[in-house]
């Protein structure tokens with residue numbers, strides 16, 4: 042049976058990179074796979090970030106992340122949506138997989154090298170992050186994983202871990218494949234410094250629930266094609282993050298206007314950014330309104346998560362039992 046799995050970290054307000062890179066695909070796949078599309082807020086993963094050591098904040102962000110996913114269109118009655126730490130089988134499978142994963146493979150993961158390079162003391166959990174991610178996916182025998190391009194290497198490793206387990210203990214897991222949104226492989230940060238990322242702070246992100254005036258304040262000063270020194274200089278929208286964002290938010294006609302206008306110097310960067318703001322407002326306003334309605338009824342969000350946990354455990358428990366038997370843990 043074909044299944045979808047993906048997770049999102051409660052490490053801050055979700056941004057348009059998370060939305061176009063992953064969450065939009067959750068909604069699309071949810072329509073086709075129903076309860077076999079399984080999504081979770083990965084709070085265990087969030088602990089690999091030392092900034093998450095604030096118990097009240099972690100719980101709040103976990104709930105906020107559920108709200109965000111429901112606000113963009115995921116229907117908890119249609120899909121399976123839950124919180125990772127409420128299904129303990131994730132950690133149990135992770136431990137088993139840790140023992141068939143070479144440390145060298147983990148040390149060469151790009152995300153590990155990037156994040157570890159910024160820390161004075163590197164938590165072991167950061168190195169183990171991809172093993173826990175493999176456990177998340179394999180626990181549901183998922184074969185389809187909607188993620189941004191930054192996770193492709195981790196999915197490759199998950200495939201290797203599945204192969205190794207199957208080879209060692211007998212055929213058990215499918216080898217999952219990543220599904221990307223080709224338009225949003227790696228959305229750049231609005232500050233112009235690499236990938237948009239929650240952990241880089243608000244200067245990097247356009248938040249899904251960010252007030253429009255705050256988004257405009259960032260966009261107004263966002264770097265554009267450096268070749269456009271004067272208003273009369275032609276530019277290249279393909280090397281401009283505003284051009285990248287237009288591809289996500291603007292209709293075909295606006296896209297043509299700004300692309301042709303930039304190349305011919307017929308439109309200035311400020312006007313180009315104003316047109317982008319119109320698209321952003323059209324996209325984000327309904328999401329923000331749904332978010333507000335959900336926040337006014339958090340009890341129903343909690344109920345939906347509790348139901349999601351029951352549904353997830355109903356799938357995870359027999360798979361974990363199969364793993365325990367295959368590995369040779371004495372059964373009662």
Ligand code: AQP
Pocket residue numbers: 048049050051052058059060061062063064187188189190191192225226227228229236237238239240241
């Ligand atoms: N800039 C991006 N462009 C496209 N996709 C992105 N994703 C994240 N940033 C971009 C995708 O969003 C999903 C959820 O991400 P995550 O929260 O689990 O972790 P992440 O990839 O590490 O995202 P962040 O925002 O950069 O979080 P922090 O800073 O907390 O680590 C994933 O599918 C990811 O690919």
